[in-house]
Each structure stands twice: as C-alpha cells, then as structure tokens.
Amino acid sequence: xxxxxxxxxxxxxxxxxxxxxxxxxxxxxxxxxxxxxxxxxxxxxxxxxxxxxxxxxxxxxxxxxxxxxxxxxxxxxxxxxxxxxxxxxxxxxxxxxxxxxxxxxxxxxxxxxxxxxxxxxxxxxxxxxxxxxxxxxxxxxxxxxxxxxxxxxxxxx
Amino acid sequence: xxxxxxxxxxxxxxxxxxxxxxxxxxxxxxxxxxxxxxxxxxxxxxxxxxxxxxxxxxxxxxxxxxxxxxxxxxxxxxxxxxxxxxxxxxxxxxxxxxxxxxxxxxxxxxxxxxxxxxxxxxxxxxxxxxxxxxxxxxxxxxxxxxxxxxxxxxxxxxxxxxxxxxxxxxxxxxxxxxxxxxxxxxxxxxxxxxxxxxxxxxxxxxxxxxxxxxxxxxxxxxxxxxxxxxxxxxxxxxxxxxxxxxxxxxxxxxxxxxxxxxxxxxxxxxxxxxxxxxxxxxxxxxxxxxxxxxxxxxxxxxxxxxxxxxxxxxxxxxxxxxxxxxxxxxxxxxxxxxxxxxxxxxxxxxxxxxxxxxxxxxxxxxxxxxxxxxxxxxxxxxxxxxxxxxxxxxxxxxxxxxxxxxxxxxxxxxxxxxxxxxxxxxxxxxxxxxxxxxxxxxxxxxxxxxxxxxxxxxxxxxxxxxxxxxxxxxxxxxxxxxxxxxxxxxxxxxxxxxxxxxxxxxxxxxxxxxxxxxxxxxxxxxxxxxxxxxxxxxxxxxxxxxxxxxxxxxxxx
Numbered sequence: 001x002x003x004x005x006x007x008x009x010x011x012x013x014x015x016x017x018x019x020x021x022x023x024x025x026x027x028x029x030x031x032x033x034x035x036x037x038x039x040x041x042x043x044x045x046x047x048x049x050x051x052x053x054x055x056x057x058x059x060x061x062x063x064x065x066x067x068x069x070x071x072x073x074x075x076x077x078x079x080x081x082x083x084x085x086x087x088x089x090x091x092x093x094x095x096x097x098x099x100x101x102x103x104x105x106x107x108x109x110x111x112x113x114x115x116x117x118x119x120x121x122x123x124x125x126x127x128x129x130x131x132x133x134x135x136x137x138x139x140x141x142x143x144x145x146x147x148x149x150x151x152x153x154x155x156x157x
Numbered sequence: 158x159x160x161x162x163x164x165x166x167x168x169x170x171x172x173x174x175x176x177x178x179x180x181x182x183x184x185x186x187x188x189x190x191x192x193x194x195x196x197x198x199x200x201x202x203x204x205x206x207x208x209x210x211x212x213x214x215x216x217x218x219x220x221x222x223x224x225x226x227x228x229x230x231x232x233x234x235x236x237x238x239x240x241x242x243x244x245x246x247x248x249x250x251x252x253x254x255x256x257x258x259x260x261x262x263x264x265x266x267x268x269x270x271x272x273x274x275x276x277x278x279x280x281x282x283x284x285x286x287x288x289x290x291x292x293x294x295x296x297x298x299x300x301x302x303x304x305x306x307x308x309x310x311x312x313x314x315x316x317x318x319x320x321x322x323x324x325x326x327x328x329x330x331x332x333x334x335x336x337x338x339x340x341x342x343x344x345x346x347x348x349x350x351x352x353x354x355x356x357x358x359x360x361x362x363x364x365x366x367x368x369x370x371x372x373x374x375x376x377x378x379x380x381x382x383x384x385x386x387x388x389x390x391x392x393x394x395x396x397x398x399x400x401x402x403x404x405x406x407x408x409x410x411x412x413x414x415x416x417x418x419x420x421x422x423x424x425x426x427x428x429x430x431x432x433x434x435x436x437x438x439x440x441x442x443x444x445x446x447x448x449x450x451x452x453x454x455x456x457x458x459x460x461x462x463x464x465x466x467x468x469x470x471x472x473x474x475x476x477x478x479x480x481x482x483x484x485x486x487x488x489x490x491x492x493x494x495x496x497x498x499x500x501x502x503x504x505x506x507x508x509x510x511x512x513x514x515x516x517x518x519x520x521x522x523x524x525x526x527x528x529x530x531x532x533x534x535x536x537x538x539x540x541x542x543x544x545x546x547x548x549x550x551x552x553x554x555x556x557x558x559x560x561x562x563x564x565x566x567x568x569x570x571x572x573x574x575x576x577x578x579x580x581x582x583x584x585x586x587x588x589x590x591x592x593x594x595x596x597x598x599x600x601x602x603x604x605x606x607x608x609x610x611x612x613x614x615x616x617x618x619x620x621x622x623x624x625x626x627x628x629x630x631x632x633x634x635x636x637x638x639x640x641x642x643x644x645x646x647x648x649x650x651x652x653x654x655x656x657x658x659x660x661x662x663x664x665x666x667x668x669x670x671x672x673x674x675x676x677x678x679x680x681x682x683x684x685x686x687x688x689x690x691x692x693x694x695x696x697x698x699x700x701x702x703x704x705x706x707x708x709x710x711x712x713x714x
Contacts, residue, residue: 001655055689112636115654118682125678 001112001119004147006078006103010035012139013081016100021089025049025066028079028102037077037104044072044104058091063124065117067103076116078103082133082142098134099124120146190244191259195487197244198260201228202486216584218341221486222577225493230255234494245494256494267488269457273439274481275340275358276461277474281412284355284462290530291359294523298360298544299332299367301522302515306331309511315568323568325375330551330572331515333368334361335580338546341485342584348591353536357543360523364544365455366404370397403449407442407456411463419467431469432476438464468653471641496577497570508571512578519544519579536596545583547576611662611669612680622666626650628687629661629668 013031018024025048033041047070058064079102086096101120105113124130129145136142201224209220228234234245248255307328310316316324339357348354418438422431439460446456464470524541532540555572616622630640630650638654648663659672659680670680
C-alpha cells in the first residue's frame with residue numbers, strides 16, 4: 001500500500017513538545033484541522049478518545065497509533081508526530097512513545113484504515129527506519145524515509 | 158427423490174410430444190427444439206450424475222457422460238414413438254457432428270466456462286514452478302502416444318505405412334489429453350493445488366497445444382497425399398509457430414496485465430458485474446486462441462490462469478460457480494451423446510487393443526517423464542493416470558479428421574471408443590490414486606509454507622470465537638479485502654487484497670491466522686481492534702442491570 005499518499009510532508013510534526021497523551025492528541029488534531037481535513041474537530045476528538053478508552057493504542061517499540069473511524073473526515077487522513085523525550089502512553093510494553101501516528105477514516109465509507117495503520121507500524125518497527133526517523137532533522141527528511149523512492153519494474157503495481 | 162423421478166418420467170413423455178411440432182425447422186422451431194433438448198440434457202445429466210455420486214461414490218462427471226450415451230441420438234434419443242418424433246434424431250452420415258450445431262455451441266460455451274474456472278482454481282505460483290515438469294510430462298506423453306498410436310495402426314494392418322494418413326491420424330487422436338475431465342476430478346477431490354494436480358494440468362495444456370499442432374500437421378500431410386502433391390513443410394511449420402507463439406505470448410501478456418484487468422474489474426464495484434465481465438475476457442481470449450489456430454479452451458484456461466493470482470480470483474469463482482454447475486454437465490452429457498457403439502462392431506478388436514495400448518503408452522510416457530522430474534512412483538502413477546482421459550480435444554481432433562476426409566467412419570468410431578474408455582476408466586483410477594501421501598520424491602519444497610507459525614488467538618468458548626471471527630471478517634470486508642469461505646465445515650477462510658493474503662481457521666475456540674511474515678502486522682492490527690471492541694462490549698454489558706431483566710423486558714412487555 002502506498003503510505004506516502006496518505007501522509008504528505010505537511011502532515012509530519014517533527015518536534016512535538018507536549019507533556020501528556022491528551023495534549024498530544026489535541027495538538028495533532030489542531031494540526032489536522034489546520035490542513036483542512038476535519039469537518040467537526042470536536043467529533044473527531046470524541047471518537048478518538050472513545051477508541052483510546054477501550055484499549056491503549058501504544059503498540060510497543062516506542063510507537064502509538066491513535067486512530068478512529070469518524071464522521072468528521074471524508075477520506076483517510078493521517079498526521080505523524082515525533083516526541084524527542086518520549087511520552088507515557090500506557091503502552092503494551094510500558095515503554096515511552098516517540099512516534100505518534102494519528103489516523104482518521106470516514107465512518108460510513110469502506111476503505112483501508114487498519115491496513116494503513118498496520119503498514120505504518122510495520123515500517124516503523126524496522127530498527128533502521130526507526131533510528132533514521134528519530135535522527136532526521138526535518139519533516140522533509142522524515143517524509144523521505146516513510147515514502148521510499150518508487151521501485152522500478154515492469155510488474156510492480 | 159420420487160418426485161424427481163416422476164418429473165423426469167413426465168418430461169421424457171411430454172417433451173418429445175411437444176417436439177413433434179418442430180418438423181418445420183424454422184428458427185423459432187429450432188429454438189424450441191434446442192430448449193427442449195437442453196431441458197432433457199440437464200435433467201438426465203444432473204440426475205444420473207447425482208446417482209453415480211451418491212450410490213457409486215464416483216465423480217459426477219462419469220454419470221453425466223453415461224447419461225449422454227443413454228439419451229443420445231444413438232440410443233433412446235432416436236426412438237420414434239408412435240405419433241411422437243425423436244428428440245435427438247439420428248444424424249445423417251454426412252453430418253460432421255451427431256448433435257445439432259446449436260446444442261454443440263452450448264457445449265462449447267460450457268467447455269470455456271470449465272477451463273476458465275480450472276485456470277482460476279490453479280495456483281499460479283505452483284503452476285510456474287511445475288511448468289517445466291508439466292512440459293516434460295506433456296512432451297513424454299505426446300511422443301510416446303503418437304508413436305504407439307501410429308505404430309499399432311500399421312501393425313494391425315489398418316494402414317500401409319507410418320506416413321499413411323490413417324496411421325498419423327490415430328497417432329494424433331492418441332496424443333490429446335482432456336484437461337476438462339481431469340480438472341473436474343482434481344477440483345472435486347480438492348487436489349488442484351497439489352504438485353501432481355498442477356503438473357497434470359500444465360502437462361495437459363502443453364499436450365493440447367502440441368496435439369493441435371500435430372493435428373494441423375496430419376491434416377496438412379493427408380491433404381497433400383490425397384492430392385498427390387509434395388508436402389509443404391513451410392506452411393505446416395507456420396501453423397506450428399503460430400500456435401506456439403500465441404500460447405507463450407498470451408501467457409506472458411496475461412501475467413503482465415492481470416493486475417490491470419483486476420483493477421478494471423474492481424472499478425465495476427458490483428460483484429455480479431465483475432464475474433460477467435471477467436467471463437467476457439475469457440470468451441475474448443478463447444476466440445483469439447481459435448483464430449490463432451489453437452483450441453478455444455486453451456485461451457479460456459490461459460485467461461483463468463492469469464487471473465488466478467489477483468485478489469478477486471475467489472470472488473470471480475464464486476460468481477461463476479452457478480454458471481459452472483449449470484453448463485458444465487451439459488458439456489459432458491453432449492460428449493456422451495457423440496458416441497455411437499454400433500458403428501464400432503467390426504473394428505471392436507482393433508479398437509480395444511489400440512485403446513489399451515494408447516492408455517499404456519500415455520501412462521508410461523507421462524509416468525516416466527514424471528519420474529524424471531522429481532516424482533516418486535505414487536506421484537508418477539497419479540500424473541500418468543491424470544493424463545489418460547481423451548475427452549474434448551480428442552473428440553475435436555476426431556471430428557476435424559473426419560470432416561477433412563483423413564479417416565473413415567469406423568476409424569472415427571475407434572477414436573471415440575478410445576476417448577470413452579479412457580474417460581470412463583480414468584476418473585475412478587485417479588480418485589483412488591490421489592488419496593494418500595505425497596507423490597514427490599523429496600519433500601523439501603513442501604515444508605516452506607508450513608514453517609510459518611500462525612498467530613493464534615485463544616478464546617474462552619466456541620461462541621466467543623465465532624463472534625470475534627465474524628467481526629474480524631467484517632472489518633476486513635470494510636477495508637475492501639476479499640473474504641472467501643474456503644471450507645464451511647472446517648471454518649476456513651481466505652482473505653486477500655492486492656499482495657496481502659492470509660488464511661483464518663477456527664479451531665474449536667481458537668482462531669489461527671496464517672500469513673506471510675510481512676503481513677503479520679496487518680493481522681495483529683485487525684485482531685487487536687476486535688479485542689478492544691470486545692473489551693468495550695464487556696464493560697457495556699456489565700452496566701446492564703441484569704441479563705435476566707433484559708430478557709424479561711423483551712418477552713413480558
């Protein structure tokens with residue numbers, strides 16, 4: 001799946017300076033709203049927190065993937081934020097979270113959602129990718145890492 | 158059961174009574190005749206097929222062939238009851254086919270459905286892996302069978318020399334393998350994906366390509382010999398090159414564009430439309446194959462094979478399965494109708510000997526080739542017997558030979574007999590042989606897939622597992638994955654989307670997810686979400702005053 005299609009450069013926040021999970025989510029939602037993705041930011045926050053209340057989205061290895069299907073978006077949109085010190089996300093492995101991928105998908109239209117989250121998780125689980133994402137100085141460089149150059153080949157879709 | 162018998166009996170009487178009115182042979186009358194014929198063909202094929210399957214525990218295809226011989230123009234079909242005309246009139250001797258062209262056209266359409274679905278069912282990766290083995294097996298079969306067929310005809314005094322058209326023709330009839338009958342059995346026995354199954358299909362397809370080239374050569378030679386002229390090897394070579402080129406070219410193009418075709422099909426959204434348009438593509442390639450000098454069924458198979466790896470393959474199979482179950486029995490029944498036992502009287506001994514020898518030649522030729530490419534004796538026996546049935550291509554070859562004047566009616570009878578005996582003998586043999594262990598000499602290649610450890614989710618009860626499973630499948634569908642229920646009894650599902658493929662099996666109260674290592678994150682994410690939902694469900698339920706109150710309110714309103 002083409003990750004880069006859903007995660008443009010302007011949706012990457014290289015330095016998130018908040019002190020807890022709720023602030024992080026709100027900050028990222030504001031960024032999403034500024035990009036014009038949200039029709040109803042309050043609804044989006046509500047849906048996101050509902051999902052978060054069920055079970056933590058801290059899937060371990062320093063990564064959190066808060067996500068929800070919500071009526072506030074009309075297509076899959078995502079924001080990726082980096083937190084240098086690491087946030088407490090009550091993660092499954094208890095480790096602080098350095099990368100937060102927030103993904104929202106429309107609630108009434110079928111389409112990839114968990115597949116996107118899983119693809120991103122798989123990418124960032126890779127030790128090398130994780131380290132270079134952590135070291136990248138700018139959003140542009142981070143974007144370059146998550147959207148590798150197109151592999152050439154006759155039979156590649 | 159009794160009601161069905163009654164219905165059948167009623168039809169046997171009522172249909173010819175109606176058909177009597179069709180003496181005029183106008184187009185509407187022809188259509189009436191065709192429709193009535195189809196009705197009888199469907200009843201007979203389905204009824205006898207069901208009977209053979211339930212009572213004799215043999216593949217339904219056998220029953221369908223037998224049904225054809227019973228109701229065909231050479232048996233019950235030609236009976237002229239007082240005041241009632243025959244439903245399947247005896248053909249006049251000059252006719253190329255003993256059934257009406259209209260009925261034969263529907264049988265041809267059915268053969269395209271059959272081979273298209275066989276292609277879809279074949280696992281492309283395995284097919285490519287075994288294509289070399291298949292080619293070796295196919296070649297072994299063709300060379301052995303042709304030589305034997307040619308030789309025995311000369312030996313028994315029916316031809317003057319090895320280059321005599323009759324001897325060549327008998328050789329050509331001996332080569333062609335019916336993909337259809339074997340494919341049907343492999344599919345019924347769920348062996349389509351085994352190394353033997355794929356080798357047989359690859360071999361049979363190669364065999365058909367070669368068989369048709371041989372036929373073209375034989376016809377070319379016999380025409381020249383009949384006219385007393387010299388052989389035009391250039392023209393014959395051109396036919397061979399064209400046929401082979403089309404086969405290789407369409408395979409390569411098919412593989413290259415399969416994803417685009419599937420993208421186009423998915424754009425259609427409605428699953429029914431997808432199936433219909435995919436079948437349209439199959440018809441298109443079938444027609445092109447015939448134009449290129451190959452058989453239509455080869456085009457259909459190539460189209461199916463190309464689409465077998467795309468994510469909607471199962472969807473297409475599901476959509477077309479009802480057409481399959483309707484049309485394919487018609488094909489086998491009509492093939493049975495073509496058999497005329499009475500014309501074979503004086504060549505019976507020759508027919509029997511050549512049939513047995515042709516079968517042996519095929520078994521030996523293909524079996525030996527299979528041994529060469531890594532099968533053990535068991536596997537070689539499976540491959541050899543899978544290549545036995547002659548079926549549709551031999552019938553096509555025989556028909557073409559007869560029409561081209563290359564052979565006489567009695568030799569045609571022998572060809573038909575060979576087809577019938579091998580076709581009747583192969584299914585029970587193959588069914589017996591495919592049971593049991595691996596047919597490969599070493600099992601190295603097979604362990605690769607089973608080494609992937611499945612992700613297992615242990616749940617407290619079967620009901621909870623069922624519930625979670627259905628929720629997970631729903632969420633896959635919601636993300637536009639294609640979910641296919643592979644074996645309802647075993648609770649086995651296949652989930653596919655583009656390059657992602659996984660299987661889910663419910664094993665009592667446990668769910669097992671098997672996927673490639675790189676897709677495990679997708680599996681984990683979907684499972685995790687459902688666990689989260691379950692969590693919420695439990696909290697929600699515990700907030701209810703009590704289940705008993707809920708029930709009481711529901712019933713005692």
